[in-house]
Amino acid sequence: MTSPxxxxxxxxxxxxxxxxxxxxxxxxxNEWPLWEVFIRxxxxxxxxxxxxxxxxxxxMAIKNARDVYTRRNEGVSIWVxxxxxxxxxxxxxxxxxxxxxxxxxxxxxxFYKIPDDIGAM
Amino acid sequence: xxxxxxxxxxxxxxxxxxxTQAFQRRIDAGEKIEPKDWMPEGYRRTLIRQIGQxxxxxxxxxxxxxxxxxxxxxLERKTILLAKVQDEAGHGLYLYCAAETLGVSRDEMTEMLLxxxxxxxxxxNYPTLTWADMxxxxxxxxxxxxxxxxxxxxxxxxxxARAMIRICKEESFHQRQGFDIMNQLAKGTPAQKxxxxxxxxxxxxxxxxxxGPPDSDSVHxxxxxxxxxxxxxxxxxxxKFVDLTVPQAEYLGLTIPDETLQWNxxxxxxxxxxxxxxxxxxxxxxxxxxxxxxxxxxxxxxEDGAWVRDGLLAHAKKKAxxxxxxxx
Ligand SMILES: [Fe+2]
Ligand SMILES: [Fe+2]
Numbered sequence: 355m356t357s358p359x360x361x362x363x364x365x366x367x368x369x370x371x372x373x374x375x376x377x378x379x380x381x382x383x384n385e386w387p388l389w390e391v392f393i394r395x396x397x398x399x400x401x402x403x404x405x406x407x408x409x410x411x412x413x414m415a416i417k418n419a420r421d422v423y424t425r426r427n428e429g430v431s432i433w434v435x436x437x438x439x440x441x442x443x444x445x446x447x448x449x450x451x452x453x454x455x456x457x458x459x460x461x462x463x464x465f466y467k468i469p470d471d472i473g474a475m
Numbered sequence: 476x477x478x479x480x481x482x483x484x485x486x487x488x489x490x491x492x493x494x495t496q497a498f499q500r501r502i503d504a505g506e507k508i509e510p511k512d513w514m515p516e517g518y519r520r521t522l523i524r525q526i527g528q529x530x531x532x533x534x535x536x537x538x539x540x541x542x543x544x545x546x547x548x549x550l551e552r553k554t555i556l557l558a559k560v561q562d563e564a565g566h567g568l569y570l571y572c573a574a575e576t577l578g579v580s581r582d583e584m585t586e587m588l589l590x591x592x593x594x595x596x597x598x599x600n601y602p603t604l605t606w607a608d609m610x611x612x613x614x615x616x617x618x619x620x621x622x623x624x625x626x627x628x629x630x631x632x633x634x635x636a637r638a639m640i641r642i643c644k645e646e647s648f649h650q651r652q653g654f655d656i657m658n659q660l661a662k663g664t665p666a667q668k669x670x671x672x673x674x675x676x677x678x679x680x681x682x683x684x685x686x687g688p689p690d691s692d693s694v695h696x697x698x699x700x701x702x703x704x705x706x707x708x709x710x711x712x713x714x715k716f717v718d719l720t721v722p723q724a725e726y727l728g729l730t731i732p733d734e735t736l737q738w739n740x741x742x743x744x745x746x747x748x749x750x751x752x753x754x755x756x757x758x759x760x761x762x763x764x765x766x767x768x769x770x771x772x773x774x775x776x777x778e779d780g781a782w783v784r785d786g787l788l789a790h791a792k793k794k795a796x797x798x799x800x801x802x803x
């Protein structure tokens with residue numbers, strides 16, 4: 355059996371190490387890839403992030419997600435995506451990204467005064 | 476609780492005092508800290524230790540109960556116990572993935588458990604000698620764990636808090652199935668009732684130890700409280716546990732093995748005898764009845780599973796390589 359080290363040397367040594375943008379580390383080269391798990395609950399909701407797990411491939415990730423996250427009928431549909439494939443906004447971009455929305459109060463219905471006589475609107 | 480004696484790691488490097496203050500203000504305001512947010516090194520390292528210890532406890536905690544799966548008295552009890560033990564595996568996994576977001580890998584955590592740099596709860600170093608122990612463990616051990624885990628749903632670290640919310644949803648089944656076992660035995664033949672009483676006698680003090688030593692002896696809790704990693708004092712939770720559990724034991728017709736136990740009208744709670752803390756520290760040090768057996772079981776599982784991990788890792792790398800070649 356090839357040891358993990360021999361195997362990784364056969365990949366392009368220049369290739370940047372995959373980085374998990376959701377957490378604080380480059381993904382370990384000696385563990386099964388990390389997958390983020392998204393599950394649709396029973397009630398017509400959109401898929402929601404539930405957690406993560408390690409699996410060798412997508413099929414195994416789905417099966418493990420079924421066992422780890424839906425032991426009590428929590429879901430009707432599972433998505434798994436490799437953590438390395440997710441691009442995340444960075445916390446330091448919080449200002450530039452979201453502050454512009456703060457002074458746009460006219461985007462909310464409460465900005466407009468509708469006369470009482472009008473009834474429900 | 477599943478994390479005991481967590482010392483706050485305050486060995487801060489020359490860190491920006493202003494950042495540290497801003498961080499504390501976020502915690503005081505009830506904001507959640509998320510993985511990519513700035514955090515003091517001490518906070519990060521203390522959390523890794525605490526969440527890691529908690530995760531290891533869930534995993535090692537499967538062993539004393541797994542011991543009875545094949546010998547459960549009925550098929551129904553067997554399926555229930557199997558589901559309960561499977562839940563504990565899930566709890567371990569939720570917590571490992573929360574710890575991983577702090578920059579420690581799962582393999583590192585496992586290795587730290589196996590070479591004893593990381594600990595797991597003292598309670599799982601006690602043996603489960605009879606079927607009644609499955610009752611006592613669910614009722615008392617899961618009961619004590621719930622006491623600690625419910626407030627941790629509000630802990631400051633987002634991934635940890637979310638893991639605790641999932642865990643708490645599942646725990647109450649664990650405690651109830653344990654109580655149900657005790658109830659059935661207590662109402663059974665005299666021999667069954669004796670078995671239940673013996674299990675209570677053996678697990679009572681180890682369960683009280685789960686909350687950790689008296690607050691007067693825990694020097695490190697202040698920082699962890701400020702960080703909202705620790706939510707309550709050890710004595711406070713232990714008192715709450717005793718106050719809730721004593722009437723349940725009375726209902727079962729079983730006797731708490733404490734002659735000093737007495738209702739104290741003034742404080743609105745029971746006076747009770749503390750456990751033998753010498754025994755507690757001895758168990759933590761590795762000298763409990765089952766420490767060796769538990770670690771050996773974990774080491775064997777890790778070593779026996781190595782070929783599966785390696786084989787599937789090679790498969791994952793091959794697939795990644797092919798995908799990269801195709802994209803090139
Ligand atoms: Fe658990
Ligand atoms: Fe449990």
